[in-house]
Amino acid sequence: MRMPHSRRSFLGAVSAAASAVGLGGGASRAAGDDTPALLGGKKVRRERFTAWPILAENDEKAWMAVLRKKKWCRIDGDLAEKFEQTWANMLGARHCIAVANGTSALITSLAALGIGPGDEVLVSPYTFVATVNAILVHHALPVFVDTDPETFQVDARLLESSINERTACLLPVHIGGSAADMDGVLAVAGRHRLPVVEDACQAALAEWKGKKLSTLGDLGCFSFQASKNLNSGEGGAILTNDDRLAGECRSFQNNGRATVGGLDYSRSGANLRITEFQAALLATQLTRLEEQSRRREQNAAYLTSLLKEIPGITPARMYEGCTRNAYHLYMLRYDPAGFEGLPRERFLKALSAEGIPCSAGYSPMYHESFLKTTLESRPFRAVYSSKRIADYFDRIRCPANDRLCDQAVWLFQTLFLGPRSDMDQIADAVRKIHKNAGRLKA
Ligand SMILES: *Cc1c(COP(=O)(O)O)cnc(C)c1O
Numbered sequence: 438m439r440m441p442h443s444r445r446s447f448l449g450a451v452s453a454a455a456s457a458v459g460l461g462g463g464a465s466r467a468a469g470d471d472t473p474a475l476l477g478g479k480k481v482r483r484e485r486f487t488a489w490p491i492l493a494e495n496d497e498k499a500w501m502a503v504l505r506k507k508k509w510c511r512i513d514g515d516l517a518e519k520f521e522q523t524w525a526n527m528l529g530a531r532h533c534i535a536v537a538n539g540t541s542a543l544i545t546s547l548a549a550l551g552i553g554p555g556d557e558v559l560v561s562p563y564t565f566v567a568t569v570n571a572i573l574v575h576h577a578l579p580v581f582v583d584t585d586p587e588t589f590q591v592d593a594r595l596l597e598s599s600i601n602e603r604t605a606c607l608l609p610v611h612i613g614g615s616a617a618d619m620d621g622v623l624a625v626a627g628r629h630r631l632p633v634v635e636d637a638c639q640a641a642l643a644e645w646k647g648k649k650l651s652t653l654g655d656l657g658c659f660s661f662q663a664s665k666n667l668n669s670g671e672g673g674a675i676l677t678n679d680d681r682l683a684g685e686c687r688s689f690q691n692n693g694r695a696t697v698g699g700l701d702y703s704r705s706g707a708n709l710r711i712t713e714f715q716a717a718l719l720a721t722q723l724t725r726l727e728e729q730s731r732r733r734e735q736n737a738a739y740l741t742s743l744l745k746e747i748p749g750i751t752p753a754r755m756y757e758g759c760t761r762n763a764y765h766l767y768m769l770r771y772d773p774a775g776f777e778g779l780p781r782e783r784f785l786k787a788l789s790a791e792g793i794p795c796s797a798g799y800s801p802m803y804h805e806s807f808l809k810t811t812l813e814s815r816p817f818r819a820v821y822s823s824k825r826i827a828d829y830f831d832r833i834r835c836p837a838n839d840r841l842c843d844q845a846v847w848l849f850q851t852l853f854l855g856p857r858s859d860m861d862q863i864a865d866a867v868r869k870i871h872k873n874a875g876r877l878k879a
Contacts, residue, residue, distance in 0.1 A: 473873045474790040481866040482792030487854040490668050491725065499717040509713050511535075512698040516716035521674070523723065527642075528649040530657075530676040532683035535716060536690045539638040539660025541709035542673035543571030546634045546656040547606065548706070549685035552577050554820040556605035561591035561617070561636075562802060562838045564610040567660075568636050569802055573811055576820055577605065578829060581803050584838040587754045589613060589768050589845070592837070593621025599832070600629055607633045611640035611650050614666070614763025614850075618756050619645040619653045626654075634658065638673075639765035641666045642730045646758045651676040656686070661719060666733075666765055666850055667726050669718040672711055733764040733853040736860050740767065740853075743864035747871055749775015767848040768798070770841070776874040784870060785846065787877050791866035794852070798845040803833045 472478025508514035517535050525533035536542050552558060554576040560568060562581035572579040582599050585592040591609050607626050609617035617635075626633045633654030637643070640650040641659060651657020656679075659665075661672030675686050685704065688694060693706030741752045753768040771781050779787075781797065788795045802808065811817060812826050821829075852859065870877065 471869065471873065473787050473870060473877055474792070475787045475877060476873075480790070480792040481869060482859075482862045484792075486794070486852045486859065489851040490663065490722075491729075491854075493721070493725075495721040495724065496718060499721045500714065503713050503717045511710055511713055511716065514713040514716075516713045516720065517711050520711075520716040520719050520723075523720065524659075524674055525676065527723075528652055528676055530649075530652045531678045531680070532676065532686075534675045534677075534683065534686045534690060535711040535719075536673045536675065537709045537711055538662060538671045539636075539658060539665075539673040540567040540571060541690065542638075542658035542660070542675045543568060543608075543634070543636060544574055544707075545686050545690045545709060546658055546675055547571055547575050547577070548689045549656065549682045550606055550632050550634070552605050554816075555603060557601070557603045558606045558608050559596055559599050559604060560608040561610040561612065562833075562835045563589055563591075563612055563799060563841065564636065564802075565638070565799070566802060567638075568608065568610055569808075572608070576816055578603075578812075578821070579833075580604070580829075581833040581835050581838070583835040584841050585618075586770065586837050586841045586844075588615065588618075588756060589753045589841065590615065590617040590756070591622075593618040593625065596622065596625045597628075600625070600631070604629070604631060607631055607654075608636060609633070609654075610636040610638075611643060611763075612766070613753065613768045613847075614640045614643050614765035615753065615755050615768075616640070616643060616645045616650055616759035616762070618758065619650075620758055623653065632656075637676075638662075638665065640763045641765075642726065642761065643763040644759070644761035647760050650763075652678065655679060656682060661715070664849075666730065666763055667719065667722055669715040669722065672715045672719060729854060730761075730763060733850060734762060736853040736855075736857060737762070737764045737767055739857055740860040740863060743860065744769065744867060747775070747864075747867055749773070749871070750867060763850075764853055765850050766798075767850075767853065769846050770844040771846045772844065776871055777878055779870075779874040779878045781844065781846070783877060787870045788846075788866055791869065793863050793866045794849065796847045796849070798847045799842060801835065801839050801842050803830075803835065 474480040511517035521533040556577040558572045563584045635654040635657040637651035638660035643650045657676040659674045661669045689706040690709040693702045693704045695701045695703040749772045751770040
């Protein structure tokens with residue numbers, strides 16, 4: 438019983454101290470509730486947002502059924518195959534090959550295309566490291582093409598200038614669940630006869646001109662890792678309309694087998710298979726995906742209408758062709774100039790303190806030491822001359838992406854699964870920080 442009282446006194450003491458050093462003074466007392474939570478005021482939101490994952494009775498039943506049936510590997514069971522058919526039908530693709538995770542989907546897709554040492558793959562720099570690792574494990578070079586900061590997607594207008602005789606593939610990423618400019622990407626691919634692998638890991642059910650993302654290029658990849666909109670802890674899938682590529686993928690992820698459980702081999706490969714447990718969970722989680730996606734989309738659109746009125750906040754723009762956004766991430770640019778110079782880090786801290794979880798997002802991958810270390814490793818040296826590596830580091834500069842990484846703010850998909858009033862609270866919190874930016878900066 439003493440706790441709430443002593444907590445109140447503590448908060449009171451903080452405001453008094455703030456006034457004493459001239460931070461707001463009488464004005465802050467008059468404003469009452471308006472003191473930022475970071476400075477000891479009341480949080481805009483106390484309750485947590487929707488907990489993730491969402492678990493229902495059908496998930497538990499499906500999981501236990503696999504356990505009891507004792508067919509845990511897809512070679513013995515039929516759930517992986519069933520999920521593949523369902524997901525392919527939902528997305529409008531001829532083939533779906535489920536795999537262990539999204540990274541495996543990307544690695545398998547590049548293997549199916551025969552990407553290997555000496556090849557260059559054009560890729561978005563604004564992505565999760567797995568996109569780039571999938572290229573590096575094949576000893577190919579990830580050539581970063583600068584970002585369109587308005588949309589956070591690869592700038593398709595810049596793709597062509599990075600193409601040379603070693604370019605083997607385009608790997609656009611539908612970051613955040615919004616669409617890369619697929620008209621632009623496919624036009625360049627067509628002109629240069631290059632295959633396209635879409636990293637749609639964040640873009641379940643998202644669309645370009647009414648077609649599901651992952652089905653526009655030659656191959657499309659999904660992740661069902663725990664944070665993603667469709668979640669089985671770990672999991673992944675490849676979509677394709679090409680019978681030959683589907684066969685290559687199916688074989689590669691199954692140790693190069695020619696048939697599912699056989700001992701005859703059609704190529705080299707690895708075991709990247711999905712388990713029956715994952716497939717069972719995907720089937721039940723899938724029953725809720727459409728409704729959740731609709732809610733995310735409605736909430737996000739409403740939040741955009743609120744946030745775009747606040748100076749210094751610019752929600753990511755969608756290309757006109759993006760007819761559906763999965764909103765795995767709600768992305769915006771933060772400009773300190775609209776907030777009396779309040780640095781982004783301080784803004785993020787203040788927003789978190791108000792009860793709104795948020796993140797600064799990705800940092801520029803091409804500046805990270807792991808890339809240099811990898812390219813200087815023995816296997817890479819065996820393939821690439823020192824001059825080619827030096828030229829490579831000159832070519833992959835992405836100044837627009839550098840600036841974007843300094844400005845980005847993310848809100849995660851789980852914030853968009855609740856009622857519309859949650860969006861009002863997010864906007865209230867941002868407005869409160871905006872109003873108090875001067876105090877927060879001091
Ligand atoms: C999650 C993710 C991946 C990797 O998927 P995993 O299932 O974690 O291996 C690749 N690319 C993007 C854009 C992702 O968000």
